[in-house]
Amino acid sequence: MADVASYFVPFDLDTGGGTQYIVGMSPRGEASGGSLPIYNAPVALVDNTVNPTVGGVAVFPMVFDGATWDRMLGDQTDGLLVNLGTNNDVTTELPAAATLSDALANPTAPAVGSHLMGYDRVNDDWTRVAGIVDGEAVGALNAGFLQIGTDGTNYQAVLTDATGALQVDVLSGGGSPPAPTNPVNDSQTGVAVAVATPTDIDGLDDDNRKLAWIDVWASVAWKGEVFTVDNAVESSRKGVTGGPPMTSVQYIPLHEDFIQVGATAGVDSFRLKVTNLDDNLPADFHVVFHYND
Numbered sequence: 001m002a003d004v005a006s007y008f009v010p011f012d013l014d015t016g017g018g019t020q021y022i023v024g025m026s027p028r029g030e031a032s033g034g035s036l037p038i039y040n041a042p043v044a045l046v047d048n049t050v051n052p053t054v055g056g057v058a059v060f061p062m063v064f065d066g067a068t069w070d071r072m073l074g075d076q077t078d079g080l081l082v083n084l085g086t087n088n089d090v091t092t093e094l095p096a097a098a099t100l101s102d103a104l105a106n107p108t109a110p111a112v113g114s115h116l117m118g119y120d121r122v123n124d125d126w127t128r129v130a131g132i133v134d135g136e137a138v139g140a141l142n143a144g145f146l147q148i149g150t151d152g153t154n155y156q157a158v159l160t161d162a163t164g165a166l167q168v169d170v171l172s173g174g175g176s177p178p179a180p181t182n183p184v185n186d187s188q189t190g191v192a193v194a195v196a197t198p199t200d201i202d203g204l205d206d207d208n209r210k211l212a213w214i215d216v217w218a219s220v221a222w223k224g225e226v227f228t229v230d231n232a233v234e235s236s237r238k239g240v241t242g243g244p245p246m247t248s249v250q251y252i253p254l255h256e257d258f259i260q261v262g263a264t265a266g267v268d269s270f271r272l273k274v275t276n277l278d279d280n281l282p283a284d285f286h287v288v289f290h291y292n293d
Contacts, residue, residue: 186288187286187288203270207263212253218284218285224272226239
């Protein structure tokens with residue numbers, strides 16, 4: 001064998017005499033005989049070929065399907081062809097196309113088309129936004145604005161009647177106060193009340209009452225203090241009133257729940273403690289207590 005650094009490397013390729021030269025190649029020899037395989041045996045290019053051996057007859061792009069190798073498909077017009085079906089476990093990311101119309105159900109993302117839609121909370125569906133003019137959405141101006149309010153947790157629509165009049169519930173929970181049961185009121189009289197002497201004028205002994213108001217008429221200038229009597233015991237003062245002589249005066253609590261009596265075995269009533277403010281004359285008082293149960 002010649003020097004490995006020289007360009008020409010001699011090989012004895014057969015059992016005969018002489019030396020043969022191979023130029024520009026690095027062939028692989030075998031240990032036995034004089035054969036020298038330069039290439040693999042040619043093979044036909046077919047689908048489902050087992051893993052190819054390096055040094056193939058041709059360079060052919062192939063893809064592995066998990067078990068065998070398949071030729072990559074193409075044609076002269078479109079070049080490489082890609083199968084987006086289920087054969088190669090590739091699925092499309094878009095839903096089936098659908099016609100865009102009003103009253104669609106909630107659209108599935110990503111939608112096939114780009115459609116500007118708004119949610120109709122009354123009918124619980126989606127509707128196309130109407131009228132695009134110069135790039136701006138045109139609203140239905142005759143629909144008005146939706147007025148909403150919160151109860152501290154949730155937002156709800158503000159209610160009106162059929163004419164559009166706003167419906168308002170009072171803070172106690174809405175609706176009218178409950179209808180009182182009899183007696184709705186009772187009348188009491190104090191006669192010849194002495195000067196500067198506080199005198200009690202009590203309503204009926206009746207349980208579970210709320211004071212609506214008190215009507216008072218007196219023959220002199222007077223002062224009045226409002227109390228409750230619970231189980232025959234006078235409460236702390238609940239209110240103050242008064243007026244000139246010969247004049248009817250109403251005392252009205254700010255709320256019907258502010259002054260009320262319960263139910264006990266003793267006396268439960270409302271009390272007006274009146275004081276005659278005249279310098280000399282005794283006084284006559286006429287008092288009417290009005291209740292709500």
